[in-house]
Amino acid sequence: xxxxxxxxxxxxxxxxxxxxxxxxxxxxxxxxxxxxxxxxxxxxxxxxxxxxxxxxxxxxxxxxxxxxxxxxxxxxxxxxxxxxxxxxxxxxxxxxxxxxxxxxxxxxxxxxxxxxxxxxxxxxxxxxxxxxxxxxxxxxxxxxxxxxxxxxxxxxxxxxxxxxxxxxxxxxxxxxxxxxxxxxxxxxxxxxxxxxxxxxxxxxxxxxxxxxxxxxxxxxxxxxxxxxxxxxxxxxxxxxxxxxxxxxxxxxxxxxxxxxxxxxxxxxxxxxxxxxxxxxxxxxxxxxxxxxxxxxxxxxxxxxxxxxxxxxxxxxxxx
Amino acid sequence: xxxxxxxxxxxxxxxxxxxxxxxxxxxxxxxxxxxxxxxxxxxxxxxxxxxxxxxxxxxxxxxxxxxxxxxxxxxxxxxxxxxxxxxxxxxxxxxxxxxxxxxxxxxxxxxxxxxxxxxxxxxxxxxxxxxxxxxxxxxxxxxxxxxxxxxxxxxxxxxxxxxxxxxxxxxxxxxxxxxxxxxxxxxxxxxxxxxxxxxxxxxxxxxxxxxxxxxxxxxxxxxxxxxxxxxxxxxxxxxxxxxxxxxxxxxxxxxxxxxxxxxxxxxxxxxxxxxxxxxxxxxxxxxxxxxxxxx
Numbered sequence: 001x002x003x004x005x006x007x008x009x010x011x012x013x014x015x016x017x018x019x020x021x022x023x024x025x026x027x028x029x030x031x032x033x034x035x036x037x038x039x040x041x042x043x044x045x046x047x048x049x050x051x052x053x054x055x056x057x058x059x060x061x062x063x064x065x066x067x068x069x070x071x072x073x074x075x076x077x078x079x080x081x082x083x084x085x086x087x088x089x090x091x092x093x094x095x096x097x098x099x100x101x102x103x104x105x106x107x108x109x110x111x112x113x114x115x116x117x118x119x120x121x122x123x124x125x126x127x128x129x130x131x132x133x134x135x136x137x138x139x140x141x142x143x144x145x146x147x148x149x150x151x152x153x154x155x156x157x158x159x160x161x162x163x164x165x166x167x168x169x170x171x172x173x174x175x176x177x178x179x180x181x182x183x184x185x186x187x188x189x190x191x192x193x194x195x196x197x198x199x200x201x202x203x204x205x206x207x208x209x210x211x212x213x214x215x216x217x218x219x220x221x222x223x224x225x226x227x228x229x230x231x232x233x234x235x236x237x238x239x240x241x242x243x244x245x246x247x248x249x250x251x252x253x254x255x256x257x258x259x260x261x262x263x264x265x266x267x268x269x270x271x272x273x274x275x276x277x278x279x280x281x282x283x284x285x286x287x288x289x290x291x292x293x294x295x296x297x298x299x300x301x302x303x304x305x306x307x308x309x310x311x312x313x314x315x316x317x318x319x
Numbered sequence: 320x321x322x323x324x325x326x327x328x329x330x331x332x333x334x335x336x337x338x339x340x341x342x343x344x345x346x347x348x349x350x351x352x353x354x355x356x357x358x359x360x361x362x363x364x365x366x367x368x369x370x371x372x373x374x375x376x377x378x379x380x381x382x383x384x385x386x387x388x389x390x391x392x393x394x395x396x397x398x399x400x401x402x403x404x405x406x407x408x409x410x411x412x413x414x415x416x417x418x419x420x421x422x423x424x425x426x427x428x429x430x431x432x433x434x435x436x437x438x439x440x441x442x443x444x445x446x447x448x449x450x451x452x453x454x455x456x457x458x459x460x461x462x463x464x465x466x467x468x469x470x471x472x473x474x475x476x477x478x479x480x481x482x483x484x485x486x487x488x489x490x491x492x493x494x495x496x497x498x499x500x501x502x503x504x505x506x507x508x509x510x511x512x513x514x515x516x517x518x519x520x521x522x523x524x525x526x527x528x529x530x531x532x533x534x535x536x537x538x539x540x541x542x543x544x545x546x547x548x549x550x551x552x553x554x555x556x557x558x559x560x561x562x563x564x565x566x567x568x569x570x571x572x573x574x575x576x577x578x579x580x581x582x583x584x585x586x587x588x589x590x591x592x593x594x595x596x597x598x599x600x601x602x603x604x605x606x607x608x609x610x611x612x613x614x
Contacts, residue, residue: 021454133381149587252459
């Protein structure tokens with residue numbers, strides 16, 4: 001099993017320039033602020049002393065390459081700067097928000113699989129049929145809905161109308177959290193489904209046409225057992241990488257959804273920071289999220305190789 | 320077996336007729352293309368005719384008529400500033416469609432050109448460009464767009480720049496992949512042996528053959544961009560108020576969702592219809608442009 005992970009060191013080394021590039025972009029984003037960044041961050045009514053202090057915190061009084069090294073040096077110590085609104089280390093704020101965002105992502109992923117698998121199977125068993133077209137219509141619709149609007153509609157129907165779920169917030173105890181997370185996760189799941197359904201549908205069709213399914217059938221396997229044991233297992237493999245690639249999309253979407261449902265995750269942290277012009281926090285969240293996406297990319301490759309013995313990322317040339 | 324020149328010509332003409340009638344049939348039979356053209360065409364018509372169609376000024380405030388329910392005078396009611404919701408919806412089409420279509424252009428051109436160069440010349444140029452693409456891919460669309468719009472300041476120009484900065488990478492990847500395949504084809508090798516310059520081969524021979532995938536992707540990208548604009552508008556980071564824009568209308572309406580549900584619901588439905596139309600158009604185009612890839 002482990003020998004299939006031979007690609008991992010190379011993959012990790014490959015991602016080093018990407019990580020550096022990410023830090024460069026996040027660093028230079030601050031330099032895009034028009035005029036004096038400190039003044040731009042603090043607003044026109046800032047006092048000279050506050051501007052000077054922020055100048056110093058951002059290291060704006062030194063040459064630009066020196067500023068970058070300073071930035072990187074702090075980064076290696078796990079220092080993302082201090083939030084201007086909360087006067088707390090950005091790392092601390094990010095660390096507080098991570099569990100919320102991760103649970104939201106996890107639940108959204110789970111829900112999207114729960115919704116997608118039956119739909120994809122329904123469509124794939126009779127391609128071109130009425131139900132295939134219906135599923136196709138559903139995926140187009142899911143893709144075309146703005147996430148925040150879908151969230152508002154779900155709130156209107158299930159929270160305000162049916163009183164089945166809270167309109168927002170995260171709850172107070174660990175037992176509350178799943179209940180509070182359900183609607184936001186459902187919103188994300190519905191918009192994630194079209195991609196998952198389409199991928200699963202086409203791979204199920206591919207698997208159903210293969211010889212080993214014929215063999216399994218001739219050996220007497222049928223129905224749910226055939227689907228779980230033979231079809232889904234093989235069809236899931238390409239979907240894993242599709243989900244991995246689209247996790248960035250999910251993360252981006254959760255940003256807005258957290259804001260709609262007032263969940264205290266990374267999204268709310270970032271969007272509130274934008275309105276408070278709290279630049280270090282914006283920078284910190286952006287950097288963290290990008291690094292998370294890079295890590296997920298690597299993880300996807302690992303899962304992918306583990307699932308499918310035919311995939312060999314250690315082999316030469318996969319450009 | 321030998322064929323006479325006339326027989327060969329007749330065969331060729333017959334084939335050409337067959338291809339032509341098939342492509343005309345494809346136009347008619349292509350239901351999703353037709354549906355897409357109708358929906359998108361109607362929306363564009365509404366946007367263009369907004370000054371004629373809208374019953375009221377979309378930004379004129381009538382503070383004596385705030386939050387009116389739908390009536391004969393105001394079909395969709397009025398918002399919290401007494402502005403006619405229907406008029407704002409119609410004028411919003413102009414803003415959202417314009418920004419959506421224009422936002423695609425820069426990344427389409429920049430991404431395709433860079434991708435074509437990377438794929439065609441290969442080597443270190445390809446390696447460097449693709450590593451840069453990898454870096455940009457690490458940033459989720461909304462995270463980068465929201466951060467950039469903040470840095471550049473709210474407004475239409477910032478939206479174009481932010482979307483361009485994020486989405487050129489997809490075009491670069493798609494076109495590079497297509498060029499990698501195309502450059503090994505006989506016609507390219509022949510053109511090269513014929514002494515044509517790289518620039519001419521890229522623009523005249525490879526370009527037209529690889530762009531269809533980028534165009535197909537572009538259609539779904541417009542949907543994505545419209546979503547981004549609406550989302551930015553909803554968050555208060557988009558087109559500056561009081562300009563009528565669907566996203567900010569949903570935000571305005573959200574406050575009154577329990578009493579005036581139509582205010583937040585209708586603009587969202589319009590977005591759904593818009594993206595459905597664009598998706599149909601994209602699907603239809605993809606059938607038309609690359610029939611061999613039809614599923």
